[in-house]
Amino acid sequence: MPIVFLHGLGQKPGDWDPVINRLDKGSRTLCPNLHALERDGEDYPALYGAFERYCDGLEEQLDLCGLSLGGVLALQYAAEHPERVNSLALIGARASMPKALLKFQKLLFRVMPAESFGKMGLEKQSAIQLCTSMAELDLRPVLEQITCPALVLCGEKDRANRHAAEKLGRMLPNGEVRLIAEGGHEANRDAPEALSVLLADFYKRHAAVQNT
Template identity: 45%
Template sequence: MKLILLHGLGQTSSSWDETKKVLNTSDEILCPNLYEWLYDKPVGYNTLYSELEKYCDKFDEPLNLCGLSLGGILAMQYCINHPDKVNSLILIGTQYIMPKNLLKMQNLVFRIMPYSTFEKMGFKKSDFIELCNSMVDLNFECDLNKIKCPTLVVCGDKDKANKKAAIGLRERIKNAELVIIEKSGHEINIENPTQLGVQLNSFLKNI
């Protein structure tokens, strides 16, 4: 079986490196670079999601999907649209109704960040802003009941912006459990990869 790790906005596939060292699973672990999916294509959330569908369609067996933030949103939508293709779902710091004010603040931060920061990720500054803008109206609240597989919702104890959404996901997804990871903010795979790996091992072992 495959375990697909989808990184967040502002991260790269290497953001999972330390977490992968802790994982103890027989699954083949895959960490696609989301920005590569936008190469020579219209920049936007819908393009990313379409590319995720193509990526997952290559595999015949049900998948274990894990995503942080943007990656979590993509994984969540895929599970909603293709429930028979997902064996389990892990959502880290994930929103199901996009917080418009938070996205606007994020875009303001992106605007003042140096271009070199984005170039390190192989992505243009303007594309980051465009991608954020394309997500403003996303709302999956009415579709969460379509998720039937075992689901782990994860949030950092310092991630105040996403903690309410984490609780909402646990309440709205039938087979969901919630884990709060201490000493971590939003980017748990970077800030506390060891504890994240421990929690993922425990979840995957019992599904």
């Protein structure tokens, strides 16, 4: 059963390496490049459709672990395909989108040079369009359909998302919330050791329950 690691907007699959390298060496991991998935269009529905096809192409049940945008994709897939998801680990993810933060993010993207986006593996206009299309996304009405174990994580320094993480953990039927020591929003980059400890414990506990 693979653990599928999903990066955030502006990240690449390799940003998960410091975390994966600290997990059990027997863990099977997949890190798709979300920006490279074949899709029709550059908005969120097109990206989700491409991610959905990617997951459907994997025959086994999945342990999904996503950060920010990756966490939103994982959350929606688990709600729409609960039989395919064995567990969820969500870092800095939200069930409903913060319009003010998205608006600020778009403003930043507009003033950033185009070459900065090339390093992320996407085009500037694509990033802006993706942010715009997520503004009305709200997964709260379907959270009750997610019954698998769900670990909701947030960096101690990620004040913008901490309250949302605590609320999400309460709304998920089998959710639990943990803070990542010294972590910011991109905890896979700035606190990989603390993040890997929390993930390893979650997967170990979940595996023990399955084997009883």
